[in-house]
Amino acid sequence: MKKLAVMLLGVLTSLAWLLPMIAEARLAGNHNETLLADE
Amino acid sequence: MRPVAGIATERPGAAKGSRPLRAILRSVCVGPLVRLLGGLADRARRAGRYERSARLFHACRAIAERWLGPAHPEVVTLLNNLGVLCKYRGHFAEGWEIYRRALTITEATLGPRDPRVAVIYHNLAGLAHAEGRHTVAEPYARRGLELREQALGPDHPDVAADVAALGAILDGQGRHDEAETLYRRALAVFAKHLGSEHEDLAVTFNNLAALCQVTGRLAEAEQLYERALAIKERVLGARHPEVGVTLNNLAVLHRRRGGPDGGAARALYRRALSIFKASLGAHHPRTATCRANYQRLLRETNPSGGGVASHPGGQILSPPSAARRG
Numbered sequence: 001m002k003k004l005a006v007m008l009l010g011v012l013t014s015l016a017w018l019l020p021m022i023a024e025a026r027l028a029g030n031h032n033e034t035l036l037a038d039e
Numbered sequence: 040m041r042p043v044a045g046i047a048t049e050r051p052g053a054a055k056g057s058r059p060l061r062a063i064l065r066s067v068c069v070g071p072l073v074r075l076l077g078g079l080a081d082r083a084r085r086a087g088r089y090e091r092s093a094r095l096f097h098a099c100r101a102i103a104e105r106w107l108g109p110a111h112p113e114v115v116t117l118l119n120n121l122g123v124l125c126k127y128r129g130h131f132a133e134g135w136e137i138y139r140r141a142l143t144i145t146e147a148t149l150g151p152r153d154p155r156v157a158v159i160y161h162n163l164a165g166l167a168h169a170e171g172r173h174t175v176a177e178p179y180a181r182r183g184l185e186l187r188e189q190a191l192g193p194d195h196p197d198v199a200a201d202v203a204a205l206g207a208i209l210d211g212q213g214r215h216d217e218a219e220t221l222y223r224r225a226l227a228v229f230a231k232h233l234g235s236e237h238e239d240l241a242v243t244f245n246n247l248a249a250l251c252q253v254t255g256r257l258a259e260a261e262q263l264y265e266r267a268l269a270i271k272e273r274v275l276g277a278r279h280p281e282v283g284v285t286l287n288n289l290a291v292l293h294r295r296r297g298g299p300d301g302g303a304a305r306a307l308y309r310r311a312l313s314i315f316k317a318s319l320g321a322h323h324p325r326t327a328t329c330r331a332n333y334q335r336l337l338r339e340t341n342p343s344g345g346g347v348a349s350h351p352g353g354q355i356l357s358p359p360s361a362a363r364r365g
Binding site: 020 | 074162168169176245295
C-alpha cells in the first residue's frame with residue numbers, strides 16, 4: 001500500500017509540469033527572423 | 040516573445056439553453072482539456088515539432104468549437120496560437136484567415152485597445168513579414184507596439200519583442216539605420232529582463248548580424264551569429280529550425296568571404312538543410328532558400344555542375360521573396 005502511494009505520488013509529481021497549462025491559456029507571439037538568400 | 044496571459048475562460052451565457060449537466064461538463068472538463076491540449080500543441084510548436092503541433096491544435100480546436108462555441112475566448116486563444124504555427128509552417132493563407140477571425144472576435148469582446156488585441160496585431164505583422172510583404176506588415180506592427188506600450192510601458196520585454204519585430208520589418212524595407220536602432224533598443228531590454236540565455240535575445244542577435252552583414256560589417260556579423268547560434272543550441276536544441284536559420288546566414292557569410300573550396304560554408308549549409316528538411320519539409324520557403332544558397336555555392340566551387348546534380352535535395356526551387364538578399 002505504501003509502495004503504491006509512493007508510486008502514485010511519483011506519477012503525480014512527474015505530471016506537475018502540466019498544471020500551468022491547465023490553469024491558464026496563453027496567447028503566443030511569433031518572431032520575425034531574417035533568413036538571408038545568397039544572391 | 041513570451042506569451043501573455045490568456046483571456047478569461049468563461050463566456051457569459053455560454054451555458055444558456057443547455058442542460059445543467061452539460062454546463063458542468065463544459066466548465067469542469069472541457070475548459071481544462073482544451074487548455075491542456077492547446078498548451079501541449081504550443082509546446083510542440085516551440086520545440087519545432089510542427090506536424091505534431093498541428094495535429095494537437097486541430098483536435099483541440101474541434102473539441103473547443105463543438106463544446107464551447109466558435110467565439111469562446113478559449114477558441115480565440117487557440118486560433119491565435121494556430122496562426123503562429125501557420126506562419127512557421129509556411130501556411131500563410133490559412134494564417135491570415137485564422138488571424139482575421141481571432142481579431143474580429145477579440146476586438147468585439149474585449150475592445151480595440153486591449154493588450155491581447157496587440158498580440159494579434161504583432162502576429163499579423165509577423166505573417167506578412169514571413170511572406171516578404173514588409174509594407175503590409177508595418178502598420179500592423181506599429182499598431183501592436185502602440186497598444187502594448189500604452190499598456191505595459193516602454194521597458195517591458197513584450198514591448199521590446201514588438202520593437203524587435205518592427206525592426207525586422209523596416210530592415211526588410213532596406214531602412215537599415217532605423218532597424219538597427221530598434222534592434223539595439225530591444226536587445227538592451229531583453230538583456231536587462233531576460234538574462235543572457237533567451238530565444239528573443241538570440242533571434243535579435245541573428246537579425247542584427249544579418250543587418251551588419253548586408254551593410255558590410257562582416258566581423259561584427261560573424262560575432263553576433265556565433266552568439267545567436269550558441270544561445271539557440273542551448274535553449275532550443277541543435278535541431279531546431281531557428282538554429283537552421285542562423286546556420287544558413289553564417290554559411291552565406293562564409294561564402295561571401297570565400298575560401299579554398301567553400302568548405303566551411305558547405306558544412307554549415309548541409310547542417311541547415313538537414314534541419315529544415317526534417318522539421319519544415321522539402322518544399323517550405325526556408326528549405327527552398329537554403330537549398331538555392333547551397334546550390335549556388337556548389338556551382339561556384341564545382342563549375343562543371345556535378346555539385347548540383349549530386350545534391351540529394353533534387354529539385355531547384357526559387358528562393359521566396361520573403362528571404363533577404365545577403
